[in-house]
Amino acid sequence: MNMKLKSLMIGAAMTSVAAIPMTSVAAQDYPPKTLSFVAPSGAGGGWDLTIRTVAKTLKDTGLVDANMPITNRPGGGGAVNLAYMQTQVGSDKLISVYSPPILLTNLTGASKYSYQDTTPLARLITDYGAFVVSKDSKYTTINQVMEALKEDPKSVKIGGTSAAGSMDHIQFLLIAKAAGVPNLNQIDYISFQDGGAVAQVLGGHVDLISTGLGDVAQLVESGNLHALAQTADKRVGDGKVAEIPTVKEQGIDATFENWRGLFAPKDMPEYAVTYWNKTLKAMVETPEWAEARKRNGWDAAYQTGEEFNDFLAQTNEEYKEILAEIFKK
Incomplete structure (x- = not known):
């Protein structure tokens, strides 16, 4: 073959390959066979329940064929996993669930990272705070707890699954x-x-747990725990969960929303963001997801990634004001 012609053919082939956008190739093969779903907490908490419910719904409905193993990466009220996500910038495989602590840990100085160091994919649900005691507790109403604290702030030990200064702690202090x-x-x-x-x-070992309503719904149903109050502006859920009074009903004028959503590492490729926007929108419209929400006492609160990002910016400012008020000298 003429060397000049051969050189031209090779050059043309290289130009052709280079002209194929990498995003198109990646988008065609997306998602990969295995994704990494992360709960930034121990097993059994609200984040764990949410991400497992998402994975199960995606699999059961056939919306996603990939393997979606769940990794628990607890620590620092979500800060440990958030720091890990900074090592995965640009990844299209990692998806983590978060809620108010992704803002609170940054605002309280527990983490230098916040939602701005991630790719918000979608807001999914709103859970609410719940204050539960053992079935044999001497406290039968939330007002009894508050009266005890007024007399002696050390008289009631409060437990939660989030770090001090983060969500479970803050929601209790807001009500108090x-x-x-x-x-x-x-x-x-x-x-x-x-x-x-x-x-x-x-x-x-503690007198009361401040937690998410969905986290303890089954234990309340079974009678192992007694719920003194929940933080919605109305009663939610079914069965015994629907019998839990709001704090407002008991004369305490406050509410607290525990929203939850999905986040990817910062700079997730656009093809992956587009895929998850489409897939998660389809998921929240399935009967399987509706049943999961009903079972856990979750309210629908779907927002696309762009809407969710705007919500986070606004909520971050609101939390700044709340923290300044609670911890003012």
Whole structure:
């Protein structure tokens, strides 16, 4: 073959290959055979329940054929996993669930990272706070707890699965503040990020757990735990969960929303973002997801990635004001 012609053919072939956008090739093969779904907490908590429910729904509905193993990466109220996500910038495989702590850990100085160091994919649901005690507890109403704290802020030990200064802690302090409890910074809060909070209250090591309603719904249904109150502006769920009074019903003028959504590492490729926007929108419209929401007492709160990002920016400012008020000297 003429060397000049051969050179031209090779050059043309290289130009042709180079002209194929890599995103198109990657998009065609997406998702990969295995994805990495992460709960930034121990097993059994709200993040764990949410990400497992998402994976099961995606698989059961046939929306995603890939393997979706769940990894638990607890620590720092989600800060440990958030730091890990910074090592995965640009990845199209890792998806993690988060809720208010992705903002709170940054605002309280526990983490230098926040939602801006991720790719928000979708807001999925709103859970609510719940305050539960053992079935043999001397406390039968949330007001009894608040009255005890007014007399002595050390008289009631509060447990939760988030870090001190993060969601479970903050939601309890918000309700206590609304109830007129002084010296909020003197209240004992113990963090059980390994998911052992329920065992601690059942064993009498703490008096009350501040947690997500969905986290303890089944234990309330079974009668192992007694719920004193929940933080929605209305009653939610079914069965015994629907019987849990709101704090507002008990004269405490406050609510707290525990929204949850999915996040990928920062700079997730556009083809992957597009895929998840489409897939998650389809998922939240399935009867399987509706049943999961009903079972766990979750309200629908779907937002696309762009809408979710705007919501996070607004909510971050609101949390700044809340923290400044709670911890002001």
